[in-house]
Amino acid sequence: MPELPEVEQRRRYIEAHALNQPIAGVKVLDAGVLEKTKARALQAACKGRRFVGSHRHGKFLFMTLDSGADVLWHFGMTGNPAYLAPKEAEPRFVRVRFDMESGHRLAFDCMRKIGRIGLIRDREAYIAAKKLGPDPTHDGFDYDTFAAALANRTGLLKPVLLNQSVIAGIGNLYADEMLYQNGLHPETRTADLKPKTLRGLHESMQDVLRLSIKLETDFERFPQRYLLAHRFYDATCPRCGADFATLRVGGRTTYYCKRHQRRRS
DNA sequence: AATTCCTCCTGATAGC
């Protein structure tokens, strides 16, 4: 479910609620969501510690403990953090729960068990091992960085945008938005893009992600000219009023406007 | 090395 802006929102949510709280213990209700981590190792690393900061790279969130280690949160399609008051009822699919000494709980709720929680000793090494590409909202994501990431890519543009080792953080919905804003057909080949189009894509990529973070990922607050302001509502192109067409690209449902997204580069 | 396809999970929804 969550893409870069949604993960950023979750990062801020956890920071706002669960920072600097002594952790009494960790309950692992479904060890299947643990990534290369034993429940006991996670518990030992967290007990008596507190979260003191956070980092996000693409869709990967790292909550830093006062020991210097990180707890990885990867939300998959249905993952959500929930911070609960002492007597507040838990959501339905809690897989891991951090119990604070105060009685509050920070739960990892994940209906489909595709999300992951892990203990990470070296964050940068983890990002390198995952081969994650640059994050478009971080400093240093300049045009050259972007162009280098797309260099030598021969596949269709949309799957390339979704490939986290090319650029980290874009998922199915924001990829569609970026294609729409640049008038690009979703089956455009990456290698066919002209420099001018690449410039536009680089710009709109950052604009879209940053605006979504600013608007708290609420598509109903997006400007009308955005595809995402329409995809789940009237599903019509705000420029011409035509229904958006759908297509499977790289196995993902793609919304686009036949009039405004032609096969060109 | 890059690309494409399959698979992991469960719930909501549409269609019969």
Next chain:
DNA sequence: TGCTATCAGGAGGAAT
């Protein structure tokens, strides 16, 4: 009502 098929904002791993 109840069954089945399909789909869902992700990504790892295998095959090509």
